[in-house]
Amino acid sequence: xxxxxxxxxxxxxxxxxxxxxxxxxxxxxxxxxxxxxxxxxxxxxxxxxxxxxxxxxxxxxxxxxxxxxxxxxxxxxxxxxxxxxxxxxx
Numbered sequence: 001x002x003x004x005x006x007x008x009x010x011x012x013x014x015x016x017x018x019x020x021x022x023x024x025x026x027x028x029x030x031x032x033x034x035x036x037x038x039x040x041x042x043x044x045x046x047x048x049x050x051x052x053x054x055x056x057x058x059x060x061x062x063x064x065x066x067x068x069x070x071x072x073x074x075x076x077x078x079x080x081x082x083x084x085x086x087x088x089x090x
Contacts, residue, residue: 001027001060005041005077008049013078014070020080021067023088024050026058042066052080063088 068080
């Protein structure tokens with residue numbers, strides 16, 4: 001997972017405050033009992049990495065479309081907020 005994130009282009013999804021939509025692959029999900037939410041690390045079709053919190057668990061390898069607002073740019077990753085995820089139907 002870390003190798004794929006490091007291999008990402010480092011480009012950001014959009015400017016802070018803008019709404020974006022992208023096709024992604026989930027790389028990893030960590031649960032936070034403190035906030036009762038999952039923290040998701042993903043990479044999109046253009047090899048840009050991102051992370052966001054989500055109330056439901058997304059399994060590694062899941063593919064779909066994510067839409068949300070760009071909250072910040074941190075260490076070559078885009079942080080999203082107000083995320084909606086639509087799973088890809090196989």
